[in-house]
Every structure is written in C-alpha cells, then in structure tokens.
Amino acid sequence: YYKYYIMDTVDVAGDKCVDLAFVPVNSQSYGFTGRLYITLDGNYAVKKFLLNTPANINLNWVDKLRIEQEFKRMPDSTWVLANENTYVNFYIVKGAQQLYAHQLRNFDKYQFDVQNADSIFGLLGPIHELPEATAQTDTFWIHNRHVPLKEKESALDDLLAQLRKVPAFNVIIKTAEILITGYIPTTADKDKSKFDFGPMNTTFSANHLEGFRMRVGGMTTANLNPHWFGSGYLAYGVNDRKLKYNAKLTYSVNKKKYHEGESPVNNISAIQEYDVYTPGQDFLFTSKDNMFVAWKVGEPVTMMQYIRKTMLQYQKEWLNGLTLTTWARNENNEAAGTLRYDRYNADGTLTNLKSFTNTELGAQLRFAPGERAYNGREGKNSLLGLKNVLGGDFNYNHTEISAEKRIWLSSFGHIDALVTAGKVWDKVPFPLLIMPNTNQSITIQPQAFNMMRALEFVSDQYVSFYFTYYMKGWILNRIPGVKWLRLREVISFSGFYGGLTDKNNPALDPTGLYRFPEGTSPMGRTP
Numbered sequence: 001y002y003k004y005y006i007m008d009t010v011d012v013a014g015d016k017c018v019d020l021a022f023v024p025v026n027s028q029s030y031g032f033t034g035r036l037y038i039t040l041d042g043n044y045a046v047k048k049f050l051l052n053t054p055a056n057i058n059l060n061w062v063d064k065l066r067i068e069q070e071f072k073r074m075p076d077s078t079w080v081l082a083n084e085n086t087y088v089n090f091y092i093v094k095g096a097q098q099l100y101a102h103q104l105r106n107f108d109k110y111q112f113d114v115q116n117a118d119s120i121f122g123l124l125g126p127i128h129e130l131p132e133a134t135a136q137t138d139t140f141w142i143h144n145r146h147v148p149l150k151e152k153e154s155a156l157d158d159l160l161a162q163l164r165k166v167p168a169f170n171v172i173i174k175t176a177e178i179l180i181t182g183y184i185p186t187t188a189d190k191d192k193s194k195f196d197f198g199p200m201n202t203t204f205s206a207n208h209l210e211g212f213r214m215r216v217g218g219m220t221t222a223n224l225n226p227h228w229f230g231s232g233y234l235a236y237g238v239n240d241r242k243l244k245y246n247a248k249l250t251y252s253v254n255k256k257k258y259h260e261g262e263s264p265v266n267n268i269s270a271i272q273e274y275d276v277y278t279p280g281q282d283f284l285f286t287s288k289d290n291m292f293v294a295w296k297v298g299e300p301v302t303m304m305q306y307i308r309k310t311m312l313q314y315q316k317e318w319l320n321g322l323t324l325t326t327w328a329r330n331e332n333n334e335a336a337g338t339l340r341y342d343r344y345n346a347d348g349t350l351t352n353l354k355s356f357t358n359t360e361l362g363a364q365l366r367f368a369p370g371e372r373a374y375n376g377r378e379g380k381n382s383l384l385g386l387k388n389v390l391g392g393d394f395n396y397n398h399t400e401i402s403a404e405k406r407i408w409l410s411s412f413g414h415i416d417a418l419v420t421a422g423k424v425w426d427k428v429p430f431p432l433l434i435m436p437n438t439n440q441s442i443t444i445q446p447q448a449f450n451m452m453r454a455l456e457f458v459s460d461q462y463v464s465f466y467f468t469y470y471m472k473g474w475i476l477n478r479i480p481g482v483k484w485l486r487l488r489e490v491i492s493f494s495g496f497y498g499g500l501t502d503k504n505n506p507a508l509d510p511t512g513l514y515r516f517p518e519g520t521s522p523m524g525r526t527p
Contacts, residue, residue, distance in 0.1 A: 001025060001411050009040070012047045013070070016040045027054045029411055030472050045079050047071055058473045058486045063098055064089040074110065081107050083147075106146040181377075183218070194224035202233070202289035209276055209304045209337045210237025215289055217246070219377070222256045229260040235275065235289070240336075242306075244275040263373035264317040271311040276336065278304050280435035280454035284447050293441040301440060301454050303339035303517055305431075306355075308332045323366040330392075332357045333431060339517060343429070344510035353514075356431070358392030389432075396426035413472040417465075418447065424460040427503045429514035433458040436496045449494065458516070459523040462498025498523040 001024060008019040017037040024031040037048040051067040053059060068085040084105045091098045142148075163169045178184055183198030197218040205213045217233025232247040253266040260267060278301055283293055309331040317323045334355035335341045341353040365384040387398040400422035407415040422434055435458055439448035447466055471489035476482050500522035506513040 012037050015047050017047050024054060026478065027056050031411060058477055061090045062088060063091055080110050108146050192223060193221055195220050199287060201291055202287050205289045205291050205294035208300050208302050209240055211239030213237045222258050226255045227252050246273040259377050261377045262375045265315050267315050269313045274308045276304055277307050278454055279431060280438050282437050283445050292443050295442050296440040297442060298440050299453060302337045303455055304337040306334040306336050321368040321371050325364040327362050329360045342515040344506060344513055346511050350515060356393040358389045358394055360387055360389045362387040394428050394432060396424060396428045396432060398424050412474055413470045416468045419465045421463045430458050430516055433460050433504060434462055455517060455520050457523045458520060459498035459500050460504045462496060464496045466494040468492040
C-alpha cells in the first residue's frame with residue numbers, strides 16, 4: 001500500500017534517527033505521505049513522525065491536513081508522547097475561501113504507579129471532575145503551561161471578540177450552531193442561555209392524518225439548574241385539529257455542564273405524552289417530525305395511532321461502556337386514520353375497539369467497550385431489551401438482542417454490521433407483534449427497509465441484519481476521468497427473516513386477536 005524511501009540520517013532532540021519517507025502507491029487513496037524518524041540505538045523506536053494527506057485525496061471538507069508527533073523516553077525506557085501538532089486547511093465550498101486551524105498539545109508529568117483495574121468492570125463508577133479543572137483564569141495558565149502561548153495565539157480571543165461585532169460573521173456563526181445542534185439559545189451568549197428552542201428541523205412536517213403539522217419545543221439547560229432539566233413540545237395538525245404534547249422532567253444525579261444527555265448519564269425521568277405515531281415506522285436516529293422524513297413516496301401511509309403514555313425511566317452509564325435503562329410505562333393506543341382494532345369473539349363475530357391500554361415494565365442493557373462518548377442531546381441505542389407487560393388489556397413478554405460492529409478494512413474502507421433477533425412469547429393482537437421497520441421518505445434511514453410498506457408484514461419471532469460497506473472511493477479513485485467527480489462507493493445489504501406462530505395467527509386461532517388490516521400479512525417463506 002505504501003512505498004518507503006530512506007532519505008537521510010538526522011539528529012532529533014539528541015537521538016540519532018533514520019529519516020524514512022513514505023507515500024501511498026495511489027495518491028488518491030485514504031492514507032498519508034510523510035516521514036518516520038526511527039532511532040538507531042538498537043531499539044528502532046519511532047522518535048517522531050510527520051503525516052500529510054496526499055494532494056489529491058478524496059476527503060470531505062479538508063484540503064490539507066498535517067499531523068506531527070514527537071515522543072520521549074522515560075527513565076524506565078518507556079516511550080511516551082511528548083507533543084502533538086495538528087494543522088488543517090478546510091473549506092465549506094470547494095474553491096471558496098479556506099479556513100485554517102492549528103492545535104498544539106503538550107504532555108508531561110506522566111504517572112505509571114496508578115493502580116490498573118483487574119478488568120473492564122473495575123472501571124465501574126462515576127467520573128469525578130474537579131470544578132477547578134475547567135474554571136481556571138488566564139493567569140493560572142500563563143504560569144502552568146508547558147509551552148507558553150505565542151503572541152498570535154494569545155491574541156486569538158481578542159480577534160474573535162472583534163469578529164463577533166461584525167453582523168455577517170455573527171449570522172454565519174449562529175447559523176452553523178443551529179445546523180449542528182438543532183437548537184436556538186434564548187440569549188446571545190450561549191453560556192448564559194437557560195432555555196433553548198428546538199429541535200428546529202421538527203418545526204414543520206406533514207402526514208396523512210394531521211395534514212400540515214406545526215411543532216414548537218425546547219429544553220432547559222444547566223444554566224438554569226445543573227441537576228433538574230425540563231423539555232418537551234406542543235404540536236398541532238391542521239386536519240385533525242388536535243393538540244399533541246410531550247413533557248419530560250429529568251433529575252440528573254451527576255452535575256451537568258449544559259444538557260441532560262451529557263455522558264456519563266445517571267438520570268431519572270418522568271414523561272407524559274400524547275401524539276400521533278405510525279405502526280411499523282420508527283426512525284431510530286432522528287425524530288419522526290424531522291422535515292426531511294416528512295416527504296414520502298409510494299402509497300400514502302393512512303394507518304396511524306394516537307398514543308397517550310405516562311412513563312418513568314431510569315438510565316445509568318458506567319465508564320466501561322455499560323448502560324442500563326429501566327422503565328415503567330402506561331400506554332393507551334387509539335386507532336386512527338384507516339387503522340381499525342376489530343377483535344374476534346369466541347363465536348366468530350367481530351367487536352370494534354376504539355383503543356386498548358397496557359402497562360409495561362422494561363429493561364435495556366447496552367455494552368459498548370472502548371466507545372468514545374459524544375455528548376449529543378439524543379440518547380443511545382440498546383443492545384439487549386426485555387419487556388414485560390403487567391396488567392392492561394394484554395399480558396405478554398417481549399425479548400430482543402442485537403450486536404453491532406464496525407469492521408475496519410484498512411485502505412479498503414469499513415463495514416458497519418448489525419444483527420438483531422427478537423421474540424414475542426405470548427398470544428397478543430397485531431399492534432403488539434413485531435413489525436419490520438420501514439421508511440417511505442426520500443432520505444435513507446439506518447436500520448429501515450425502503451421498499452416495504454408500513455404494516456405490510458407482522459411476525460412474533462425474527463432475525464434481521466444490516467450490512468453497509470463504505471469503500472471510500474477505493475475503485476472510483478482509480479478510474480481516469482471518473483475520479484475527478486470525487487465519488488465514493490457505498491454498498492448495503494439488509495434482510496429480515498421471521499415468522500408468525502399459530503397462536504398469533506387469526507386465520508388459525510382467532511379468539512381474542514384483532515383482524516389484520518387490509519394489506520397486512522404474516523411473514524412467510526417468500527422473499
């Protein structure tokens with residue numbers, strides 16, 4: 001993949017080193033050009049390296065990237081990182097004005113006598129961050145920096161203050177913040193905002209039942225209270241003329257810097273909600289009101305539900321990547337649109353039900369060792385889920401388990417793989433069965449089937465898989481003419497294999513079950 005050249009013998013901070021240059025065989029590959037400085041004392045340790053992106057690399061936003069790292073040897077002969085320099089030239093629009101960023105990191109005072117945990121479970125416990133770690137004055141850093149700030153670097157704060165006085169610059173910054181976070185602070189200074197409006201991409205949407213839908217919502221921040229958080233929304237559809245709402249009150253055991261979703265989570269939440277849902281359409285990584293999933297193609301979705309729920313939830317994250325979520329929920333499910341709940345009686349007749357109610361106890365366990373937390377305002381998916389419905393109109397148990405892995409293939413890109421299995425153990429009507437997740441919007445949504453209608457199939461046991469291969473231009477970068485377009489290959493393959501046992505098939509044992517909606521059928525052996 002790389003070609004190597006011995007260039008010279010040089011002295012690097014007192015160590016005699018070989019200067020070893022390297023370049024990718026293909027200049028547009030995902031890789032680096034650069035230098036390795038390797039000691040000639042018999043250890044052949046990497047004393048220093050320089051990494052640069054190739055001039056023609058097919059990389060989003062980045063025009064040039066340079067990384068420098070230098071290492072030092074400790075008295076016990078251990079090599080540790082001493083400093084790191086990163087330089088980036090990047091752009092929003094290719095060919096437009098570029099931006100430049102430089103970061104210097106310096107490391108010192110290493111400690112090797114810290115007691116190591118016997119296993120990953122030895123890391124259980126909260127993170128304790130001293131308040132003075134992030135609240136020091138400029139005077140403190142002047143006296144404690146390993147490397148003093150240069151004059152240009154120390155003037156950066158003054159430069160930003162001047163730029164913020166320019167209206168055009170402020171508009172760009174505010175627009176970028178809204179696009180990235182989805183929220184609008186209620187004060188000019190985000191550090192003082194006690195309430196943020198959002199998410200803004202859910203303000204307008206549409207569906208068959210409500211028609212044009214308007215929604216306004218937001219959340220409090222740690223500037224109001226670092227332990228108590230409130231969030232929610234109000235929504236209104238011009239067709240059904242009903243007011244929907246969501247109200248959530250959260251107590252965070254850990255003190256937060258800005259919002260309740262910051263890692264590690266140790267939250268107790270109470271939720272009250274009344275809203276419209278579509279059975280068989282669950283967008284896992286975005287809100288159902290996201291304007292980009294409101295534009296749908298194919299047959300219109302007309303089978304919908306009004307769901308009113310009261311929920312108490314507890315979520316706890318540990319440092320080893322383990323997350324436990326437990327909840328108790330009471331939910332009333334009312335048929336809406338063309339959806340009907342027609343229950344079969346013992347004599348074969350049908351009784352139409354406006355709604356049904358259940359009370360659910362559930363637990364989800366998620367284990368992601370080595371994961372780096374990104375403090376977004378949304379939560380994480382779970383790996384193992386157990387539900388047990390106690391009381392209400394039906395009693396049932398539902399179990400799901402999944403495993404997810406990103407498989408790195410070096411210069412050949414990477415594969416995201418997910419396998420999920422689930423089973424409903426008891427006799428229940430179709431709204432409580434398993435429905436493959438569908439997506440009829442014009443956008444691609446992860447873990448959803450684009451060519452399937454909502455409620456087209458039901459099952460009570462299943463296995464599904466999703467494989468997506470990101471080749472990162474490995475083929476297209478090698479085709480003359482085509483590589484100028486900077487295109488990349490993405491190949492995906494997904495499937496759902498399941499079935500409906502006899503006890504949940506109204507064609508075989510109908511008593512107590514609901515008649516399937518028109519167009520809904522059990523999963524069978526036909527691909």
